Amino acid sequence: MKYVSTRGGAGAVSAAEAIVAGLAPDRGLYVPETLPKLFGEDGDGFDMAAVTQRGYYSAAEQTLLAYFKDFSRSEIETCAAGAYDEKFDTPEIAPVTKAGGAYFLELWHGSTAAFKDMALSILPYLLKLAVHKIREDKKIVILTATSGDTGKAALAGFADVPGTEIIVFYPSDGVSAVQKRQMITQVGANVHVFGIRGNFDDAQTGVKSIFSDRHFAEELAAHDVRLSSANSINIGRLIPQVAYYVNSWIRLMVAGEIAKGESINVCVPTGNFGNILAAWYAKQLGVPIARLLCASNENKVLTDFIRTGVYDTKREFVLTSSPSMDILVSSNLERLLWHLSGGDGERILDMMRSLDTEGSFDAGDLAHSSLSEFHAGHAPMLRSHAELARLWNEERYLIDTHTAVAYTVWKDYAEETGDHTKTLIASTASPYKFAGSVAISLGLGREENEFAYIEKIREHTGVPVPYGLMNLDKKPVLHGEVIFKSDIKNAVKRSV
Numbered sequence: 001m002k003y004v005s006t007r008g009g010a011g012a013v014s015a016a017e018a019i020v021a022g023l024a025p026d027r028g029l030y031v032p033e034t035l036p037k038l039f040g041e042d043g044d045g046f047d048m049a050a051v052t053q054r055g056y057y058s059a060a061e062q063t064l065l066a067y068f069k070d071f072s073r074s075e076i077e078t079c080a081a082g083a084y085d086e087k088f089d090t091p092e093i094a095p096v097t098k099a100g101g102a103y104f105l106e107l108w109h110g111s112t113a114a115f116k117d118m119a120l121s122i123l124p125y126l127l128k129l130a131v132h133k134i135r136e137d138k139k140i141v142i143l144t145a146t147s148g149d150t151g152k153a154a155l156a157g158f159a160d161v162p163g164t165e166i167i168v169f170y171p172s173d174g175v176s177a178v179q180k181r182q183m184i185t186q187v188g189a190n191v192h193v194f195g196i197r198g199n200f201d202d203a204q205t206g207v208k209s210i211f212s213d214r215h216f217a218e219e220l221a222a223h224d225v226r227l228s229s230a231n232s233i234n235i236g237r238l239i240p241q242v243a244y245y246v247n248s249w250i251r252l253m254v255a256g257e258i259a260k261g262e263s264i265n266v267c268v269p270t271g272n273f274g275n276i277l278a279a280w281y282a283k284q285l286g287v288p289i290a291r292l293l294c295a296s297n298e299n300k301v302l303t304d305f306i307r308t309g310v311y312d313t314k315r316e317f318v319l320t321s322s323p324s325m326d327i328l329v330s331s332n333l334e335r336l337l338w339h340l341s342g343g344d345g346e347r348i349l350d351m352m353r354s355l356d357t358e359g360s361f362d363a364g365d366l367a368h369s370s371l372s373e374f375h376a377g378h379a380p381m382l383r384s385h386a387e388l389a390r391l392w393n394e395e396r397y398l399i400d401t402h403t404a405v406a407y408t409v410w411k412d413y414a415e416e417t418g419d420h421t422k423t424l425i426a427s428t429a430s431p432y433k434f435a436g437s438v439a440i441s442l443g444l445g446r447e448e449n450e451f452a453y454i455e456k457i458r459e460h461t462g463v464p465v466p467y468g469l470m471n472l473d474k475k476p477v478l479h480g481e482v483i484f485k486s487d488i489k490n491a492v493k494r495s496v
């Protein structure tokens with residue numbers, strides 16, 4: 001199976017080449033040319049018994065093998081074994097908890113307490129093998145722009161991985177205190193972290209412009225360096241996420257929560273559209289997902305798009321208590337549109353040009369005919385805080401502010417439509433990762449900093465604090481540097 005660019009201007013490449021490259025040379029995103037099918041009558045077959053016996057590993061291995069055909073079974077097994085180990089605080093890796101009438105797929109049991117660990121703990125293993133497969137002998141430098149959670153998960157995944165350097169840029173005033181601490185205290189000889197004076201878009205644009213700077217790429221190549229990405233534009237980050245939808249559907253059947261072959265809905269708190277696209281890929285594999293619910297906060301570009309077919313970023317950017325969803329340009333939507341258009345790269349290029357120049361595009365008939373399997377909704381901040389508090393007060397189940405957005409959107413949807421299909425809600429972060437907003441939602445009163453809120457929530461709820469967030473305020477700061485966005489290129493030069 002080959003990978004092609006969504007913008008039609010680059011040749012087909014192997015999975016290994018797509019993973020090493022990150023972004024396609026025409027600035028499109030790599031997508032699988034054809035979508036594999038594992039389940040159902042015309043499926044290729046999937047060993048469900050193996051998932052019952054070997055748990056998450058087996059779901060991950062079988063899913064990855066379906067997409068990454070140039071990797072052998074034993075290679076994929078090595079990757080999964082290295083990634084999903086005791087870094088996770090439960091052998092289930094991604095457990096499902098029933099609460100509030102729904103099923104919460106807890107994706108935050110890894111070392112950084114957010115769902116980015118699910119993919120970023122395996123990406124370094126995949127990348128290392130991929131580099132070897134394509135006989136790339138240059139040093140791989142991973143450039144990452146982050147609004148908070150990706151940065152730490154990428155640092156944790158790539159720290160001290162031989163043959164790599166990892167460089168992370170974050171908006172110095174645009175991440176939570178916990179997120180910032182997690183990044184600037186990261187140990188590892190190949191680790192570089194820079195705050196940017198600016199917002200996430202500045203960091204993202206700076207990094208993207210380096211990817212499209214041919215001169216700079218040549219200069220780096222002369223020094224035996226090649227750039228790659230750990231953002232969800234990298235297909236190596238997206239495919240591992242498909243596995244947890246496969247795994248949890250099987251788990252629900254094994255637990256007797258759903259009948260054999262019963263359809264479910266999936267609801268995802270969405271930012272860059274990566275996680276929900278992974279659910280759509282799972283559906284294409286044959287997992288019977290009836291509806292995909294795309295949940296947004298006040299930055300509801302996607303809600304409007306799914307309802308009208310017009311994607312319009314010309315609006316106010318709102319800072320919310322679910323900052324990882326504060327995003328106006330959801331990169332991975334480009335992949336979905338490519339698939340829905342039947343692989344029409346020219347059409348995608350037109351839309352993306354319009355987005356660049358006009359700040360908007362109209363997907364026309366593409367949206368009307370094909371997006372009906374999606375439902376989109378948005379939840380205002382105070383409503384989702386109230387639902388978070390209610391779930392704790394009534395059922396003693398604590399969720400974070402991003403998950404609360406999804407939970408609220410799902411409740412509204414079920415009420416509006418009367419669709420009571422059993423629903424899996426992606427729970428994307430530990431409540432302790434956004435402790436200030438969670439504490440305020442619970443009515444716990446003000447504290448002077450995030451770390452005090454962690455302690456306060458622990459005292460009030462007794463819910464254990466993830467090990468990665470313990471004693472964070474006592475770890476030494478190793479990367480205090482803050483730079484202007486015009487200095488991003490220099491920072492890369494200094495780091496490699």
Ligand SMILES: *Cc1c(COP(=O)(O)O)cnc(C)c1O
Nearest residue numbers: 149271272273274275324428429
């Ligand atoms: C990254 C992130 C999201 C958004 O996921 P996308 O794949 O970008 O849509 C939601 N919640 C949390 C906690 C995140 O870290």
